[in-house]
Amino acid sequence: MSTDPSLTQPPLDEAEAEAAAERAAAQAQRGTLGRTAARGALITVGGQGVKILLQVVGVVVLARLLTPGDYGLVAMVTAIIGVAEIFRDFGLSSAAVQAKTLSRAQRDNLFWINTGAGLAFTVLVFFTAPLVAAVYGHEELVGLTHVLAFVFVLNGMGTQYRADLNRRLRFTTLAVVDVAAPAISLVVAIVAAVQGAGYWALAVQQLTMAVVLLVGNAVTARWIPRLPRRAPMRDLFRFGWQLAGSLFVGYLGNNIDSLTIGTRFGSEALGLYNRAFQLLMTPLGQLRAPTTKVALPVLSRLRDDRAASNAYIQRGQSALGLTLVAGLGVVIGAAGPITSIFLGRQWLSVEPILRLLAVAGVFQSLAYVGLWIYLSHGLTKELLQYTMITVTIKIACILVGSTWGVTGVAWGYALAPALAWPLSFWWLSRKAPVDVGPLFVGAGRILVLTAFLAAGAFGACELTAQWGRWVQLPVAVAAAGVVYALAFLLVPMFRRDITGVLQIVRKGTGKNR
Known part of the structure; x- marks a missing residue:
């Protein structure tokens, strides 16, 4: 006579039952994880697009x-x-x-x-x-x-x-x-x-x-x-305190510019710098941060599948580069009319600061996928070590740059991530099961495209300067759009990258089942 095995097993306590249920739910989700992630990315980016619009409206109205x-x-x-x-x-x-x-x-x-x-x-x-x-x-x-x-x-x-x-x-x-x-x-x-x-x-x-x-x-x-x-709670605390240490060190580095300007040059100078930061870097952060909300739970489920994880990371870098970083190229080229339109002519001294912050945003965004890898693999100790190195670079660049005033601080803020972002991929190659070669190559393509977009936008602004800011900006955006289209049509590697991002969009909208 057979006996039901479940009757011979001790009953699961509440925690074990919850864990078993959650593992079963995660396993059931695995088959649709790609579509869920893509849809989540689209929803998140869409929501952040609205937030950015609100942010810009706030900057425009409150600046006046x-x-x-x-x-x-x-x-x-x-x-x-x-x-x-x-x-x-x-x-x-x-x-x-x-x-x-x-x-x-x-x-x-x-x-x-x-x-x-x-x-x-x-x-x-x-x-x-x-x-x-x-x-x-x-x-x-x-x-x-x-x-x-x-x-x-x-x-x-x-x-x-x-x-x-x-x-x-x-x-x-x-x-x-x-x-x-x-x-x-x-x-x-x-x-x-x-x-x-x-x-x-x-x-x-x-x-x-x-x-x-x-x-x-x-x-x-x-x-x-x-x-x-x-x-x-031990594992949660271990992960948390190491991540908090990294965030603390990163926070010091991210705010050394404001502290330096506030203590050396006063509230008026800090207010000017802050407007450039709020106009660009805050919305940029609002777009980048939610990608972690999508990537972290997805990569945490894929961390035992190296091929799938690497493919997701490379696709994510392309998505960031061909959208956010490409947009920053337009800001670099058209910083003048952007400042004049959104802040008003009384804030024109913000223009060089805005352009330099956009350069910083380019390199910060290229390094951002590294954060996904650190967190999804639980490498908070390694993230702390890397962050201490990059913050040291940033503090040195900003303090030296402050010798030339507020614009010098912006130069230091832009130079620091340009020096530090390659270190992120190199460090990850030593600490995580990730292929960084394709990430370097992909970042190189993104930088080339961004440089051409910035040049196209800047050239358009110069050619239409006599017609004023309201003509300069749309013409600059149109010129960058032409450059982007030509890259898609004439350069196979760009076409492949852009097509990959479009596939994410189709998955998220349910059109690629």
């Missing part, structure tokens, strides 16, 4: 309602207290997303850890406000820091809700919340600025965005955290 000094004061505060945001998250959002399995108890514990850290940093930043003001010599920074401190506890409460949505590949939900938050906060900021709130309009904008993100993510995630309880 506020002064460079207003922006400079807020940038002074965020450059210093923003480091607390890294340790508030502690890398645990990415740890939750990339984990092979995540139990309900682990998720609950992560929620309380992030919330507690957020509250702790709110208290810490609130009471160190006088120190922030003393660093820059602006007494008004005390009250501004007090208000912005509450962003930490709000973001801390929302961290694991967002990670949960990301882990479950709910990209549409994330995109909706990510669009609603900046839209609502921008309206609030514009109303406050019209009422004469000055720099407080920017502070209220940040608080409003944090509230909307928390409410939106919590409502759509549809779970209520239970009280903390025992669960295996």
Whole structure:
């Protein structure tokens, strides 16, 4: 007489049952993972496109309602207290997303850890406000820091809700919340600025965005955290603290430009630099960062399949290069009319800064796929080591460049990633099962195309200078479009790359089944 094997096995505890269910769900998803990833990428990029539009509208409108000094004061505060945001998250959002399995108890514990850290940093930043003001010599920074401190506890409460949505590949939900938050906060900021709130309009904008993100993510995630309880957390903490260390070092490098300008040249100069940064680098970051939301869960599932993983990474680099990097080529060539149209003629001194930041964005984007590899393979220790090297390069370039003023700082900011990005692929070739040769070759093709796009846009601007900015910009975009089309028609390797990106689009829209 046979016996049902399941009757002789000890019952699974809750954590084991959840892990088994999650593994089964992941296995069921595997067959449609490519289509899910492509659709998620399209949804995410579409949402970010709307966010960028909102960002540009905000820059255009608020630049005419506020002064460079207003922006400079807020940038002074965020450059210093923003480091607390890294340790508030502690890398645990990415740890939750990339984990092979995540139990309900682990998720609950992560929620309380992030919330507690957020509250702790709110208290810490609130009471160190006088120190922030003393660093820059602006007494008004005390009250501004007090208000912005509450962003930490709000973001801390929302961290694991967002990670949960990301882990479950709910990209549409994330995109909706990510669009609603900046839209609502921008309206609030514009109303406050019209009422004469000055720099407080920017502070209220940040608080409003944090509230909307928390409410939106919590409502759509549809779970209520239970009280903390025992669960295996060691691997999550190990991943998190190493990633937090990398982010901390990276943050110092990313903000050394603002700190240098703020302390050496004052709030007006920092406000000018900040407008160029907000006009270009913030939207660029908003487009790049969500690609990690798609790539991290996908590559985490593919990490045992080297061929599939390498193919995905190479396709991802092409997608970034032929869209974002190509667009930056147009910005490099048409920085003059872009500055004049979007910021106004009173901000024309921003033009060389904008052009140099676009160059920096090109090399940062080329290196960005490396972040996907580090995180998906759990190489946070190696990421920290690499980040320390690149930040050292950036700090040196910016400090030397500051000898020539704010534009010199922008030169240093552009030069640093140009020197550092090849190190990322070389370092990965030693630490991860990834083929970096095709990545170098692909990056070279992208750089050549971007250079031609920039030259075409610049030449068009020069030829139409006598007709004004409103003619220069569309003609520059058209000229770059002609260059792009010629590359597709005449150069087989570009045609192959562009066709590959179009295949991603077709997968995402369900037209390539």
